[in-house]
Amino acid sequence: MNTPGIIKRYATKVLIHIFLIICAVFSIYPIIWIVMSSLNPGNALYSSTLIPKNITISHYVELFTETDFGLWYMNTLKIAFFTMVLSVVFVVITAYALSQFRFRGRKLTLMTMLVLQAFPSFMSMIAVYLLLLQIGMLDTHLGLIIVYTAGAIPYGAWLVKGYFDSIPRSLPEAAKIDGATNMKVFVKVMMPLSTPIITFIALTNFMAPWMDFILARLVLRTASKKTLAIGLFEMVRDRANTEFTMFAAGAVMVAIPITVLFVILQRYVIQGIAEGACKT
Amino acid sequence: MVRYSAKAGVLSAIFMGLGQLYNRQVVKGILFLLAEILYIIFILPYNIESIRGLITLGDKPQEIVDGKIIQGDHSIFLMVFGIISVIVLLLFIVFYLLNIRDAIAVGKQREHGRVPAGFINSLKTASEKGFPYLFLSPAVILILFITVVPLIFGILIAFTNYSSPDHLPPRNLVDWVGFDNFINLFKLSTFSRTFFGVALWTVVWAVVSSVTAFFTGMFFAVLINSKGVAVKKFWRTIFILPWAMPGFISILIMRNMFNGQFGPINKYLQAIGLGAVPWLADKTWAKITCLLVNLWLAFPYYMAMISGVLTSISNELYEAASIEGANAVKQFTKITLPIVMYSTAPLLIMGIAHNFNNFNLIYLLTMGNPTNTSYSYAGHTDILLSWLYKLTLDQSQFHMASVVSIIIFVIVAVMSVINFSYTKSFREEDMVQ
Incomplete structure (x- = not known):
């Protein structure tokens, strides 16, 4: 045995771990910083320190008593939930029709969907606004949910269709021979086999309303109807230096559930993205 | 032999349902007949009116008579309803053609001596054949109104002068101007300078931000996957956190951290004796800040995706390589890199397309500033998309915004077709020859 070799290998190992620790600190520093800021007694960005002199939860209390944060939270949760449910229903039904049937206009539909998802959402903004105004759905959550759902269909349907295609044809056909109707094949055979991709669609569409800024700002006009993304952005833009710690508390309140959800379900996310991108 | 099919076809072409009646399919014939009568009475007048509106975009401007405002035509509403009317008209034409086709088909059956199917039987066939259409219709209707109509509208705006201050309904009318806006984008010096300047930065931003994040992600994926590293799962979870956080929250946090006056980063720099850096105020630093923030946000995504690929590479490959005497560097360049690049190149393209339109990062971090x-x-x-946002929402320059978005669309569409051509969903359709 040669000792220098072992020492060298040991030293490399230690160095790699030190390097990883340093990078990890950089990686999660912003997260620690925002959590600490939210517990700081002061209000301003300037006075907040990484290690607070004394910890307070008063900003969390103020968030609910002095701003509409609770309301925004419920709005976002509601919009996210219904967007998720509607998107999954629409996406799955559309993908099923496109994958399992051969009919006139099928290729045209597929091609159109591919083209549609490449348009920047801005292009349709003005007209969406006018249409919602006309049917009286401007400034309503339902209007926003419908807009999100319509936007989710083209990409989602492509993805799920690809997944359905990979399920051996013999399975639904066997069920049909046994006398199952189209509806039954769909619910009893296809759906259970596609849980991973459906989870992915559900998760991405649940998360989208938490992040979206553009459409929410366009459709929702009244302060009490705002979503978290708009509310928190305005808090930072207008009052960064006076209410910074309150923003920090709000950020933590949003980040914790979403991050936990994401980490738990990350394997579906990774699989879903891989499905849509590579898989050659 | 009687030419039932030709007669039935001609009859149905003259008026919907006549051919079916001639074929002795009474119920079906009457239903078709009724459909056309209803269309002519209730929808056609409206269709003609609104298509005329689409062509003229209104001819009565708003007037003020005796201090009272008399509403004129609202060009933009005329345009939206005109588009919807054209779609309704097209759908009716398709329906009309189906009616003729049906009459001919049934006529042919009679020529072969078969008795035409009764109404109940026709319904049954229709529901079997129509199943996919039934399934598709909710999505199609939704997409038609929320996506297709608005998009056509958005494209048409590029050929009008819809803009502040002189062509803004309801006060003024909007007119068709042909390709003037496209010409102006390149001819008017301020617009062309902005367009090319912003477009250049958009491309640089999209490519550099994605490539840096991709290779940083690959670096960490390979490092964590290497033999010497303990508790791999722990490291992966730690490094995935920036990606797992809601994007807009991270960006807003970063905006505060990089705050030039009060942010912690500058406080630390000053504390260790280095000067404050104008992270968001200086034009070059602001761009670097955008790239840094994106790196932080996006490298975990690539790390996670590449880790997945790494675990699928068979260990035997590496063992064989070390027997052959290949060192770690050689193993990386000859085995790991080709395999990873082969299966994740589409992700990189997708990332570039995403960052090309990464409005949230730019707008929430810098709002496009410094001006x-x-x-x-x-x-x-500003990238093209955030410029578009300002043109539309702050400046009401709808016509120019529309021209720019058509250009963005062409670029993104090309990228996404390239990307989709890799996917299984696409390949099985034989859409690429």
């Missing part, structure tokens, strides 16, 4: 005085309505860090 560039030689640009029209854009700042140094």
